[in-house]
Amino acid sequence: MYLLGCDIGSSSVKASIVDAQTGQAVVSDFYPKEEAVINAPRLGWAEQDPAMWWEYLKNAVQGALTKGNIKGQEIGAIGISYQMHGLVVVDKNKQVLRPSIIWCDSRAVPYGDRAFKNIGEKHCLATLLNSPGNFTAAKLAWIKEYEPAIFEKIYKIMLPGDYAAMRMTGEIVTTVSGLSEGVFWDFQNNCISEDVMNYFGFSKSLIASVKPTFGNQGELTHSAAQELGLKKGTPVTYRAGDQPNNALSLNVLNPGEIAATGGTSGVVYGVNNHVAYDTLSRVNTFAHVNHTAENPRLGVLLCINGVGILNSWVKRNIAPAGITYNQLNDIAATIPIGSDGISILPFGNGAERMLQNRQIDCSIQGLNFNIHTNAHLARAAQEGIVFSFKYGMDIMNEMGIDIEVIRAGNANLFLSPIFRETLAGVTGTVIELYDTTGAVGAAIGAGIGAGIYTTAKEAFASLKKIDVIEPDGLKADKCVGAYEIWKERLEQILKQ
Template sequence: MYSIGYDLGSSSIKVALIDSATGKSIKTVQEPAQEMEILALHSDWAEQSPETWWKHICKATRDIIKDTGVDKNLITAIGISYQMHGLVLIDKKGKTLRNAIIWCDSRAVDLGKEAYEKLGHDWCATHLLNSPGNFTASKLNWVKNNEPEIYKQAYKLLLPGDYIAYKLTGQYATTINGLTEGTLWDYSSNSVATGLLDHYNLDHSLIPVITQNFTNQGNITKDAAIETGLTTNATVRYRSGDQPNNALSLNILKPGEVAATAGTSGVIYAVTDQKHFKEISKVNQFAHVNYTRENATVGRLLNINGCGIQYRWLKNTFNEVSYNDMNTQAATAPIGSDGLVALPFGNGAERMLDNKNIGTQFLDINLNIHGKSHMYRAALEGIAFSFVYGMEILKNDQTQVTVIRAGNDNLFRSEIFATTVATLIGQEIEIYDTTGAVGAARATLIIDNNFTPFSKAIKGNDHIKTIRPIKDNKAYKKAYLNWKKKLLDTINTL
């Protein structure tokens, strides 16, 4: 038997096929070949077409079945990972009413701030474990205020993964994990966050039915089977936002365990069993994938919007052939990039900076010294320093760190980046060869919240290496303190 996993990102969709008996990855495909378009009709807006997501899901699924030659009748389970905080609105016929407002869209920031001020820190900390911020609930309120005709036609709101599950099963549903990422869940009452919905004057009926993870969430419909190449024997068994899923993919399940991701955006995701936090406007708290009333594990998610997207911008701007070439050039510059500082925040408002948008900046450029190699190293260091800065916020707000794991992709392939993070945090980083799509596929194997076979599959198949801190860290500390001063000076001028 086989399981399939989808990872719906904002850049591409990855599909993984695994052997259900061993958890071993057989093949992963990506669709489309080039990155998906993000529509920015106005400054700080970001939208994508849900129908485009579905088209790529279908093509990638047909491709992986054809490429591997597996019997489609033996693919029995589906797991879904997806970009978080998005808003998809559908009408009673299941048609989308507008483009999805995705995670990096900042149009609802002011609405979230206003709600936070009126509801108060204590109420938000107790009920939401977050400020309302720029999350799904606030985005829905923006639609109500600015596109009333669309809001009137809305039958259900779906998160991006809920939409894919709907296209597969024909059922409107979400999860507790999903609702927490939209600030649509009340931890105090253990129910939908009607207090926030009422504050925004939002219709409660827009919230779909809540389904449980690691259970049958619906069989594939005949239409979906035709479009994807699967059969109606396959069932959706799991869905999760990409960051909790990435943590699960790295076997991050217990308090003190931390997952780090450095893709288009960067994330530190720390599991805790605490529920009282000060920094709810800088750090997000979401129910982890193994959250239950008895085992109230919460994922503390600190996001860095301006992460790999900055390195990609440099690659495109300077017409570089590959990131490996850039990394090689960066290694010729010294630690600290001879004083060149890069602030990598140029992809919307940064929550860990109190939702300020300070943009990407290269500071203290010396035209007689600095060249491309310095810019590449400064970018890698600036992104790494952002992770260190974020970890300081977490540690100062009762978050323990015992283990850090990361996937062997994106910026963690750069020795400069990975070593800088490990050295300044003073913690080893375990690198695993896994992906969100593989993790979503493996999650379908979890039955009755028994994670033991799942964890064994990860440990047996995926560990590659461990990045260790450099003992002589003086140059790293000096460069970081210089960077941090530049960051704080910039923030204080706003």
Template sequence: MYLLGIDVGTSSIKVAVVDIQTQKSVATVQYPEEETAIKSIQPGWAEQSPMDWWHNVQQAILKVNALDLFDPKAIKAIGIAYQMHGLVTVDKDQEVLRDSIIWCDSRAVELGEKAFDAIGHEKSLQNLLNSPGNFTASKLAWVKSNEPAVYEKIDKVMLPGDFIAMKLTGQITTSIPALSEGIFWDFKKDEISKDVMNHYGLDENHIPKIQALFSEHGYLKEGMAKLLGLTEGIPVSYKAGDQPNNALSLNVLKPGEVAATAGTSGVIYGVSDELTYDKQSRVNTFAHVTYTPEKKHTGVLLCINGTGSMYRWAKHNFAPYLSYPELNHISAQSPIGSKGLKVLPFGNGAERMLNNKFTGAQLLGIDLNTHNQADIFRAVQESIVFSFRYGLDIMRENGMQPKVIRAGKANLFLSDVFAQTFVDVTGIPVELYENDGSVGAALGAGIGAGIFADAADAFSQHQILKYIEPKNTITYEPIYQDWKEILEQKLVGS
């Protein structure tokens, strides 16, 4: 028997089929092969078509089935991970009303700041654990203010994973973790936030039915089952944002445990058993996948927009014909510090950890007689690590003191330069695992469907691939401090 996991990423859709007995993937695919474009109609805007996601999900499932490595009819449940904070709107016929305003879109920053002031900073932080900021509720308020004809047609608002579940099952549901990531949830009162809804003038009827995250969110429709070669009636039994799901897939479930990922965006995600918040909302707290009103496990999330997106930009503009493994090899030819070349990697929208400022990405200190391709790619990787360190220090200010960080051996952590630099600059050892968001979603589906007794059961065969310890922390510290000074000078001027 098998489980199907779907990861609705910004760049592509990933699908994995996991054997229930071994808890290992028997087949995994990505679709499309090329990275999906982000529509940027105006500076700071970022949109994608939900129907494109849906098309790609179908193609990915058909593609993995075509590998002929398993019996699709033996799949017993479906789990979905998805890019967080995106806004999807549908009418009463479940038709999409507009493109999704996705996570890195900055258009609602000003609305969120006004809501923060109107609700009151202390009350927002204590009840929402965040400023309303640039999250889903603020994006919906932007639609209400700027596209009233669209808003009037809305029947339900969803996150990206809710939309894919709707297309599979015809049912629309949400959960407390999902509502918290949209800043719709009042943690003090354990209910939809009246402060947010009243301030923005939003309609609570637009919020879908609330269910436990690990539960059956609908059953595969007959037509979808025939189209995708699956069994009618199997449940979608898990839906979670990509970062809580990444933590789940790394078995980061207990207070004090910490996960990291460096894909399109970069994230450090730590589990807490306290309703903690950053007074400047530079890092954000959401309900973790294990959150219940009785056991309030939260996830403290540092998100950096410009990580893998920065590396991708550098590849496309400086070495478009080379593969990422080749770039990683080239970057290792440059010494620690990249011969003084510095990069600010913040070119993918306003950064929350920088108080929602947009500095733009920059290459600094270029010496035409000294620097080469290797220095550029090492400097990009080092700068991404420096941004992680900058955010981690904010998390430390707020009581998060990780002793070890778990990460999947994927994306930027495939680069030996990046992985060792991450450990050296943060001073924290890293455990690398064979990890994939779609695999985590599949195992989450097994928990939600009752196939596994609990998360410990689902990850009973979890094994470390590699343990990395700090080696060059003393060497890197002054280099990081120089980079930090450049960033803070830029922030003062922006």
């Protein structure tokens, strides 16, 4: 028997098939082969058509089945990982009413800021563990004001993973972890937040039924099974946002454990067993995949929007045409640490929570036309991304979260030696790389939810550590020096 994991990202949808007995990934595929389009009707907006995710999902699943020569009838359970904080709205016929407002869209910032002030900042932090900020609830408030005709037709609201599951099972359900990432969950009273619903004037009927993160969340309908090439009745037994799921895939489930990713956005994610929040809501706290009211497991999430998207922008627009990311890394490696004085602030992908929801855009500091080349920009981009990680990790340290070891999948920016060595050097932290992905983690989650694995130890027995990167003393000093210049330049802009 096999387990299927589906990871619905903003750049692609990935599908991985895992052998349930060994826990080993057998085959993976993704679609589209080029990065998916993010529509920006206005500056700071970001939308995608949920129907597009479904088409990509079908292609990725069918591609994985074909590549692995696996029959759909052999899939025993399905897990879903998805881009967090997005908003999908459907009518009573389960038809999507407008494009999804996705995670990096900034239009709802004023709504969250006003809610934070009017509900009460201390009260929000004590109950929601966050400011309503730019999350799903605030995005729904924007629709209510600017698209009232659409708002009146809304039957249910969903996160992207809820939508994918609805297309699979015909059922509209969600999870506590999902509701917390949308800032709909009251941790103090363990229920949907009356404060948020009343302040924004939302009916509780808009919220889907709540299911456990692990467990049967519905079964494939006949039509969905045909579209995906799977068996009717196959259960969906797990779903989680991409960052809690990434932590799961790295077996990060307990206090003090840290996971990181460097995809389109960048994330450092740590687990707490007690309430902890940043008073400025620059980092955020959500229910982790194994959270319960009796045994709290809270994920503290640092998210930086402008990470991999900056690196891909450099590849498309500055680097020589047609090169690979590995070749781009080689070009960047010809330049010394500190990029000969260039600092890039990688904040060109919407408002940044780490910067208190300010949108300062990306900027290049210290550029000298006489000495700097595209190779300098390639290195400075990766260093700027790392330095934004360091800036946010310092905030996490202020909350009492010690980061001694970072676990990450051997993917995306963590494939770059410059990125890895700079991150280890500037933070003084050991980095452990593992052979896993979010889609593989979702498949393992499906196995836990289906009862195939009874403990995390059993589920992750096959998780392989493939590399360890330790700080190099001399290089680390140079990284810290470059970071101090970068930080000073950032703080000068923040003062404006």
